[in-house]
Amino acid sequence: TLPGGEGLAEEETLATGDLPGESSERETEGPLRGTFDAYNQTVSIAVLDTAGQRPVAEPTPEQPRTPRRRRTYHLIGASFGTQRGAERYVQERRAEGYDPVILFPPEGSSMSYRVALFSHTDRRQVEAFAERLRRQGKKTGWIFEEIPKP
Numbered sequence: 001t002l003p004g005g006e007g008l009a010e011e012e013t014l015a016t017g018d019l020p021g022e023s024s025e026r027e028t029e030g031p032l033r034g035t036f037d038a039y040n041q042t043v044s045i046a047v048l049d050t051a052g053q054r055p056v057a058e059p060t061p062e063q064p065r066t067p068r069r070r071r072t073y074h075l076i077g078a079s080f081g082t083q084r085g086a087e088r089y090v091q092e093r094r095a096e097g098y099d100p101v102i103l104f105p106p107e108g109s110s111m112s113y114r115v116a117l118f119s120h121t122d123r124r125q126v127e128a129f130a131e132r133l134r135r136q137g138k139k140t141g142w143i144f145e146e147i148p149k150p
Contacts, residue, residue: 069148073126074103074116076141086113093117103144114144 077093077100080086086102093100098117105111118129123143130140 069150070121071148072119072121072146073123074101074114074144074146075118075126075130076103076114076144077117078141079112079114081112083113086115089115103146116144117141 077098078086078089080089083102083104090100090102093115101116101119103114103116105113117133118126120126120129123145126143130143133140
């Protein structure tokens with residue numbers, strides 16, 4: 001039943017007399033569409049009064065969207081030439097209540113091991129976190145923007 005009963009012409013009851021071994025599914029046509037499993041069952045359905053209405057085009061199935069890769073912004077607390085230095089810094093920050101993450105350089109590159117104190121896809125969130133640290137008198141680093149590869 002539709003909310004408020006609007007658009008209902010009548011209520012119909014479909015019943016089947018299928019014998020064992022026969023298909024228990026029936027295709028419906030017209031304003032009722034779908035397959036109903038009605039073997040030894042009674043199915044009540046509402047029939048919409050569509051008189052005077054233009055037919056609605058069947059929606060075309062959407063192509064699956066590939067998830068859009070988002071940029072990630074990291075508040076970098078420090079960077080190190082060695083993984084060991086970055087790991088030591090991580091332990092120190094964890095003792096202070098942070099949840100730091102090491103951003104490893106690409107293999108074979110001469111980039112440093114950056115340690116992010118906070119990361120988010122919204123730059124404003126990272127900026128706000130950095131500002132809270134500054135107000136607490138804590139030293140803050142810089143914001144690193146990680147752009148995903150296509």
